[in-house]
Amino acid sequence: MALVYNEDQTLLKESAVGFFKERSPITAFRSLRDKRDETGYDSDLWSEMAEMGFTSLLLSEEEGGTGFGYVGAGIVAEAMATTLVSSPFTASCVLATEILKSTGSAILERVSSGEAIATVALDETGHYSPESVKTKAIADGDGYKLSGMKTFVPEGHTADHIIVLARTDDDRLSLYTVQKGAANLITDRTVMADSRNWAKLTFEGTPATLLSDDGLEKLIPAIDKVNIVLAAELLGLTQAAFDMTTAYLKERKQFGKIIGTFQGLQHRSAHLFAEIEVTRSIILAALQAADASAPNLSMLASAAKAKACKTAELATNEGIQMHGGIGMTDEYDIGFFIKRARAVSNLYGGQNYHTDRFATLSGY
Amino acid sequence: MALVYNEDQTLLKESAVGFFKERSPITAFRSLRDKRDETGYDSDLWSEMAEMGFTSLLLSEEEGGTGFGYVGAGIVAEAMATTLVSSPFTASCVLATEILKSTGSAILERVSSGEAIATVALDETGHYSPESVKTKAIADGDGYKLSGMKTFVPEGHTADHIIVLARTDDDRLSLYTVQKGAANLITDRTVMADSRNWAKLTFEGTPATLLSDDGLEKLIPAIDKVNIVLAAELLGLTQAAFDMTTAYLKERKQFGKIIGTFQGLQHRSAHLFAEIEVTRSIILAALQAADASAPNLSMLASAAKAKACKTAELATNEGIQMHGGIGMTDEYDIGFFIKRARAVSNLYGGQNYHTDRFATLSGY
Amino acid sequence: MTDLNEFRSEVRAWLEDNCPQSMRAPVMSEDDVCWGGKNFTFKSEDQKSWLNKMAEKGWTVPTWPKEYGGGGLTREEAKILKTEMHRINAREPLLSFGIWMLGPALLKFGTEEQKLEYLPPISRGEVRWCQGYSEPNSGSDLASLATKAEIDGDHYVVNGQKVWTSYADQADWIFCLVRTGPQEPKHTGISFILFDMTSEGVSTKPIKLISGKSPFCETFFDDVRVPRSQTVYVENKGWDVAKYLLTHERTNIGDLGNMVPLSNIAKEEMGLDQNGQLNDLMLRQDIASHEIDGLSFMMTMQRTMDRAKAGEGVGAFSSALKYYGTELNKDRHEFMLKIKGSDALEWEGQSSMDGKTAKDWLRTKANSIEGGTSEVMLNIISKRLLELPDE
């Protein structure tokens, strides 16, 4: 497949970029943060996103979706990142949707219409490691009871349905669903550096329903795919931070000159431009592979995520440094980008994790 | 101890730098290479170095040496590197001398007077790994017979005495000495990129004398110390390549300007300057630790060698790039520095080897 | 040498007797630091008595002459005092811009009257100073500053605005660069003046940073009257004082101090595998490389001090230290983030001490901006140490 957007994809991109720029500019995110919004997102915006078809990109038209698939999800994630839109998109309409699709769950319809929000609870420490999950699931009548602790759960305190990875008596990993407000479920919203929504969930015998008992087999392909969408989100953050910085270089004067005339800064900007462009290519290739469920999907996913993390780190660090003092102020937007980039990088494995995995998958 | 040269050391540095600049400028090395000199070094120069006391730096005055120790050896190695002097100094008067001293060998006197040349044969593959040595030593009457193959032996084809690491019947590592021209010793001079003297030695039942049977106990501290001297040699190469490049930046014109006015090159040069200075510091600290046989010697040695390799790689690569086309020509000297830097880096472990070892020695 | 050994014993005994137990613990947060000044509230009685006892000995500023409130110690003695304090983890009794910056400037450029008036209150932590250098349009290009001090008899009338004034809202007095002469050439016509922050016409406004903290202010001067006698050194020659101080500051900022090795934190957080290696092998390599750089840098700080002792000037070399040290420190905090993973990003709550890791990380991003950006440091190295030509 050609590594360019087709006509429909180009239109989707234009409409997504236009929509978010108009409906949810950076000031919208700043205001959510400043008023310490409890849900962390704008539910009116979310309804409009559903109307735009953004909540059902992964469903084909026959399934009632818009059929844009992963390339479409990448386009929307990238556009959202550009203006720091805060929404349950990736958690609910990418990762949870992929799992609900593959397990044939009945929840899917309400999630893809945007009426219900679903999320996945995986991590138990500061590092992604699904194999090390300790949360226990014990059979209890028709259902199960979960006990354990999950951290870094996106939208964990607002989601209607929480998909939980837990370990059975006989040491197998399975996926369960827990409903919002379930008994013996303790939800702590965590305020994190990026001012978005994360939660710690504590299960103390929380009732749950079995979703899938084939271990990581459903989960890992879904994580691969969401990681590519997260890479697209990182790319959006990177590009926006870069554009903001380049604009500043054209405007700020020091020593009687526009600082963008200094070759030291020019060369670093040009290098960063090249890094961003190669990052963009691997992400597009990986998104296409996700749509094709290509055999080398895992390798491409790890390559795309590792590269996106690295480029985002460079771009946001350069962004602050090139802005100088003003970049350190809360009043200026560049700081939002460095904070969100680190959060997105950490979700489901960062640069080191995926570089290591890339090598392993490549047989060395 | 203060991290500066004392008065004697300052004098030694001045006399070494002056001596090599006068007696063996870069043209001398070029001429040795061009005439494909069989020994690879200038024996007259070597005699003069002995007269200057450079061959007995590691021996105290009571032992008949000049007593300058490792700081002195570092000073001389650095000075030699600046003009690419080719001599058996490090092989014979540092590593072999240290081993001969610690084993109380009678050969020491002739080696430290420069009359005889000694070297050490360790590597058997392209990578330093003394623990993996396979060369066999079998008792044979009063002596031993060696069989196996050694590569990357400095001065291996000219040395009078070759100290060989080999494995006994009962799988212990020991050190043996083999005489030049011994029976069943096959010597292949290897022409390498740096145009210095290296050899492959093949032992096919070569008679040898036991020097030390305590495994790596004598060898490793000696290797630590020589690695610090090699780091000083790398520093000399680095500094000379940097100085040559900086001078070129002040002279070459492009686009109607001296290229040294371009901020892109200025910032890279300034960064490199800072790297060179911090490299200089760790090397001096490690040389002092070698003289003091400090308890953290191994850690400092690995830090100094790793850092010296990294800085030398950067400096020589930048040297070529900043010279542009002319740097690629054989006629210009900068190419000698990149070639020799890689050879010195490879000897007894390069950047990766020593970074790994540093971590291990630091307990992680 | 015997004298020094004797001195060491005395110091050790004195510290043993006088350093309160609670002051023998690492500083855990910015709140633990004593900045002194009229607006300062001591966090504990121990903090207060520790300051007073040290100030009485002159050991808040050990190398300053005794007549100005110092300890009159030689470099060697001061080093012993420092070592002995480290040995028992004794906290610095007092930190301040008065000690780091104004003090050295006055010692070098001040009149005898100025020294006697301003230095002792600094040493006792009675007066807290802030620094008025940067302005909105002169960040890296400090010499382009525009704050005006017009002469009106034996006073100046100061008008203008400063930014990045550290703790201006807490400070009692300010040392300030103002333009008393012509705009061009930029470096002449600048004076280094001192005045009271409670003077009529001075106002401050804290700047909120990306770390959520506000250690800096915007500071406004509206017809502030300052006696001309409060000029340090010669009128219109303030740039000489500022330059001296910038060099001084760079040498200090480069100092990473006594930090916990990154690898220890990594070991604690991530554990070791069956080979005794850090549980993230990629991080292990990066940390090892970083620690080698860190060790090399520490040795460079040491070497620089030893060279200074041996009479070699430091000069522009301080720019290399400032550059390397601040870049290293930024790297260190990026590694901290990687070591702790998502835990590092918590911003509120007890388990993260209200986001200490994240906020410290963001704070380091200013290291390579304040006190001269890394780019300016590279320019200085390039021009002054490498003598690469100007256009």
Add this chain to the structure above:
Amino acid sequence: MTDLNEFRSEVRAWLEDNCPQSMRAPVMSEDDVCWGGKNFTFKSEDQKSWLNKMAEKGWTVPTWPKEYGGGGLTREEAKILKTEMHRINAREPLLSFGIWMLGPALLKFGTEEQKLEYLPPISRGEVRWCQGYSEPNSGSDLASLATKAEIDGDHYVVNGQKVWTSYADQADWIFCLVRTGPQEPKHTGISFILFDMTSEGVSTKPIKLISGKSPFCETFFDDVRVPRSQTVYVENKGWDVAKYLLTHERTNIGDLGNMVPLSNIAKEEMGLDQNGQLNDLMLRQDIASHEIDGLSFMMTMQRTMDRAKAGEGVGAFSSALKYYGTELNKDRHEFMLKIKGSDALEWEGQSSMDGKTAKDWLRTKANSIEGGTSEVMLNIISKRLLELPDE
């Protein structure tokens, strides 16, 4: 689509019939490459017949029109031919500056007569061309070139010196930038002319490189007479041709081609440990990072071609490709050195194929110098893509 499938079958069958077995193996050394020209000696009969058969089909230059010796293939067909050749490891029958550079320039800028005269001999490997661009004092600043072509009736009289002329000592003809107009403004007054290297007054001198090889020459022109009709495009407008070609060249140079993955070489040389990981874990991380960059770059080449097909211009973006691709290739060879250790540094002798690893490594150092240095590429990106201001 059916037509393309049919074309694929035809190509496959034809290759099966016509590609000699010995030409179905990777190029092992520079000697295996066929450069063509009057001075070229074929290494084997197979090499010669393979060239002739391919030239007959026009497949040495598959997309050129048939009337100029090309194959007249569409992009899609050419891609199929390439894929099918790769499938059986078929060697390129002919490489030359005529194909890469002069051909595209003539196709775009040449007159019909020039195309008919010069292109067919290039396609058949009969005439080998070299490129006369750089001069001793105009490396990166190509437009400052000083070689003069003075008009004498319907001839030029050319005087001056070129450097870095690839294989000038082997070439039959040269395409050459000369100054036919004023020195200032630099970019006008340059013409792109063609002449025979056997002309009176042309001499060459090989330049020995740090790799020990001499692929380049210094080339001297002493009153060389060249018909003015051998000017490509308009007199004094040669810079337009040169610029077009430089962009073209950059896109090509960025191509890493079908290389053996570095990790395969590492595995073979170093082996895997009990965990199935490369025996040098530090190198493993660096190689993985490098391979991710390499994969990202390959996808970028692909994306650029796909964009071009979709009608988007490549333009200055080729500078980003040239920059990134050449820097990657330099890294690749630094890794090769680390993988092979001291073995990599052998310079003579059979086991190292006369120092292939070391010499290839040194050769790559020129990647980021020739065809526009990395610094010039960064300048172009900065000015033309980011539109950062000039001073």
